Amino acid sequence: MTPGARERVFQEKRRLRAAELFELGVANVVIAEALGVSDSAVDLWKARWEAGGAEALRSLGRPGYPCLLDGEQVGRLVAELERGALAHGYDNDRWTAPRVNVLIESLFGVCFADPSGAWRLLRRIGWTFHRPGRRATQRDEQAIRQWRELTWPDILARTRNPGAWVVFEDEAAVMLCPPVRGTWAPRGVVPVLRYSAARGRKTSMAAFVCYRRGRLPRLFYALIEDGSFTEDEFGPLLEQLHAGLRARRVILVWDRLSAHVRSRKTKAFLAANAGWLAVEPLPGYAPELNPVEQLWAWVKNGPLAQYCAPTLSALTDTADRTLASIRRRPELFTAFLHHAGLDWA
Numbered sequence: 001m002t003p004g005a006r007e008r009v010f011q012e013k014r015r016l017r018a019a020e021l022f023e024l025g026v027a028n029v030v031i032a033e034a035l036g037v038s039d040s041a042v043d044l045w046k047a048r049w050e051a052g053g054a055e056a057l058r059s060l061g062r063p064g065y066p067c068l069l070d071g072e073q074v075g076r077l078v079a080e081l082e083r084g085a086l087a088h089g090y091d092n093d094r095w096t097a098p099r100v101n102v103l104i105e106s107l108f109g110v111c112f113a114d115p116s117g118a119w120r121l122l123r124r125i126g127w128t129f130h131r132p133g134r135r136a137t138q139r140d141e142q143a144i145r146q147w148r149e150l151t152w153p154d155i156l157a158r159t160r161n162p163g164a165w166v167v168f169e170d171e172a173a174v175m176l177c178p179p180v181r182g183t184w185a186p187r188g189v190v191p192v193l194r195y196s197a198a199r200g201r202k203t204s205m206a207a208f209v210c211y212r213r214g215r216l217p218r219l220f221y222a223l224i225e226d227g228s229f230t231e232d233e234f235g236p237l238l239e240q241l242h243a244g245l246r247a248r249r250v251i252l253v254w255d256r257l258s259a260h261v262r263s264r265k266t267k268a269f270l271a272a273n274a275g276w277l278a279v280e281p282l283p284g285y286a287p288e289l290n291p292v293e294q295l296w297a298w299v300k301n302g303p304l305a306q307y308c309a310p311t312l313s314a315l316t317d318t319a320d321r322t323l324a325s326i327r328r329r330p331e332l333f334t335a336f337l338h339h340a341g342l343d344w345a
Contacts, residue, residue: 004124008059015057018045067124068117073108074125080107081127093132097122136285143283152342155251155280159213163248166211167241170255170292171229173202174304174319176312181305195308203316204228205299207292207323208241209333211344217333219295220244221323225316231263238269242276252279255290291336298326298336 014035021031028042035042048056069077080103086093088103097115100122105111112118122128159166176196185191206229208220220241222233242250254260261281270279287293303322309315326332337344 019054216330294336
C-alpha cells in the first residue's frame with residue numbers, strides 16, 4: 001500500500017467512526033474533540049451522513065486522473081526498478097525520472113507526457129530520492145559477515161576478564177580545503193567559500209575509542225600538523241593509551257593499513273607487548289564496522305564542515321577543540337558502536 005493509500009484508509013476509518021457516533025446521538029463538538037478534527041469537518045461529515053448514510057463517508061479513491069498503470073503493472077514496474085538501471089542497459093546504476101519514463105514505455109507501451117509524472121508515480125509507490133552509499137568491489141561480504149557473527153562475539157567474551165578494554169583505532173585527515181555541506185541561502189544565490197588552496201597541507205588525526213564492561217566509553221586522540229601517522233608513531237601512542245586506561249588487557253581493533261599489519265616495527269612492538277595487547281584486524285574494505293568512522297563523520301559534517309581555516313595551525317586548533325568537546329560526551333561513542341551493528345552485550 002502506498003503512503004497516499006494508507007492515509008486515505010486512515011481518514012476513511014475516522015469518518016466511519018464519526019458515523020457510528022452520529023448513530024448514538026453524540027454531539028458534534030464531542031466527536032470533533034475525540035477524533036482530533038475541526039468542528040466544521042464534523043458538520044460536513046454529518047450533512048453527508050444524513051443525506052447518504054455511512055456509505056457517503058467512504059473514500060472515493062485517489063483524487064485526480066486515474067493512474068497510468070494498474071496494480072499489476074505497478075508491481076511489475078517495481079520489480080524491474082529493483083533490478084537496477086545497469087540491468088536495463090545504462091552505463092551507471094542511477095534511476096532518474098526520464099529513465100523511469102523510458103522503462104514504463106518499454107514495458108507497457110505508454111509513458112508520461114512530462115517525466116515529472118514518473119517522479120510523482122515513484123513517490124506514490126514509496127520510492128524517494130537518495131544519495132547512494134559506496135562499497136568497494138574488493139569487499140569480501142562473507143568475511144565481513146563472519147567477523148560480525150564470530151569474531152565480535154569472541155572479542156566480547158574476552159572482555160569479561162577484569163580490566164579488559166576493546167579499543168577501535170582509525171586515522172583521518174582534514175584539509176585546508178573544507179568538506180562542503182549544504183546551507184540555507186537566498187533563492188538563486190549560490191554561497192561561495194574562500195579557502196587557502198595550499199595543496200597537500202593537512203592535519204592528520206588518530207583516534208582510539210575505548211569500551212569496557214561497566215565503564216563509560218573513552219576517547220584518546222592525537223594530531224600531527226602537516227604530516228601523517230607512520231609506523232614510528234603507533235608504538236608510543238599505544239603505550240600512552242595503555243597508561244591512560246590503566247588496562248590489564250587491551251584488544252586493539254583496527255584496519256589492514258600496511259603500517260598496521262605489514263610494518264616490521266609494528267609487528268615487533270606487538271610481539272614485545274603481547275602480555276597486555278592483542279590485535280584483531282578488521283576485514284578489508286569494511287569501514288562501517290569501525291565506530292571511529294562515525295566519529296570522523298561527526299567531526300567533518302559538523303564543526304569542520306565548510307570551515308575555511310586561515311592557517312594550518314588554526315585548522316589543527318579547531319580539530320583539537322572539536323575532539324576535546326566530543327570526548328566529554330561518552331554517550332556518542334555508544335551510539336557509534338550501535339551504528340556499526342556491534343551491540344555491547
